[in-house]
Amino acid sequence: MSTSTPKTPVQPGIHTQLTHGPFDPHTQHGFVNPAVMHGSTVLFPTARELKNRARAPFSYGLSGTPTTKALEDQLSELEGATGTIVVPSGLAAVTVPLLAFLSAGDHCLVVDSVYFPTRRFCDGTLRRMGVDVEYYDPHIGGGIAELMRPETKVVFLEAPGSNTFEIMDVAAVCAAAHAGGAVTMLDNTWATPIFFRPLDHGVDLSIHALTKYPGGHSDLMMGSVSANATTFAQLRDTQMQIGVNGAPDDTYLVLRGLKTMGIRLERHQSSALALAEWLEGRDDVLQVLHPALPSFPDHALWRRQFKGASGLFGFALDGNAEATERFLDALNVFGLGYSWGGHESLAVPAALADRTIARGPAAGSLIRLQIGLEDVADLQADLEAGFAAVAAG
Secondary structure (H helix, E strand, O other): OOOOOOOOOOOOOHHHHHHHOOOOHHHHOOOOOOOOOOOOEOOOOOHHHHHOHHHOOOOEHHHOOHHHHHHHHHHHHHHOOOEEEEEOOHHHHHHHHHHHHOOOOOEEEEEOOOOHHHHHHHHHHHHHOOOEEEEEOOOOHHHHHHHOOOOEEEEEEEOOOOOOOOOOOHHHHHHHHHHOOOEEEEEOOOOHHHHOOHHHHOOOEEEEEOOOOOOOOOOOOOEEEEEOOOOHHHHHHHHHHHOOOOOHHHHHHHHHHHHHHHHHHHHHHHHHHHHHHHHHOOOOEEEEEOOOOOOOOOHHHHHHHOOOOOOEEEEEEOOOHHHHHHHHHOOOOOEOOOOOOOOOOEEEEOOOOOOOOOOOOOOOEEEEEEOOOOOHHHHHHHHHHHHHHHHHO
């Protein structure tokens, strides 16, 4: 009787990972989606098991449920991480790891093109705690070694930069940071692990606003932090000390959103690049800030590190603040509102007054566009109405 040769395990493609993840339907009677578990109290069959509850897979709702674990496991798989925590917002995904690895008297290096609420937390809460926060040039690369001190405990990165989209040499920054004894963390919301996996480039903790592309439908708020083996235990312990975890219904919506995120990102990417190329050819546009454009100053560095581009980019309108208002008020398909990564297109003026180094375009008014899932022709016609309103004065 012949025996078959065992199949060699094959690493599944990204769309297969998104569709299935590590969740096993047969653990829940064959249902293909994880159950939404609402619960705080967990009962134990004996007093001894209650006493030893730290060894149980679940002991109290705050520390996690089968629903949150399903999301944590899938994000860890996508990120190549040892473990992941989920928290109620993208900003919480920034603040929890910073609190986990910083104490009074420490020095923290933060990229100057960081998400503004991150800067507000650093300039507010961290400085009030006694942490010395210093901002650095996103193009510093390995030169960040010159800014390192014995008390530097965290180097915070964001790639691309918020609103101005600078691309960092992530591996070079992380190598210098680790040589100086610091932990590295990166806000990876723009690219998602589909287009960039920070831990593969030396980052210790990868941060996401799951509100954006993983959720994908502008109907939830949640964040995640995926960590390597060196940092995960301290991250999880801090999460439990602060007492934050993801709510079950929002967790389920992110699990559902992940299944289509790959397909949606393909659409976001192609539509945004088509519009960026069109904008670049207009005389009333001074500059287009999109890393996938060959004309973008950091394009080569983007190509070296990233597998794709999402739907968020900016452009400098040839006009002042008043012209920007006329442009935005003329839009109909584009909504005027914050956040991004959902199904709908959005436009907002990009304020850079907080910057000290990464000041953006030298001329014009910067507008940030989130390109959604609408038809490109309709979005282009809407932008043309905005330009017409500017020209009409």
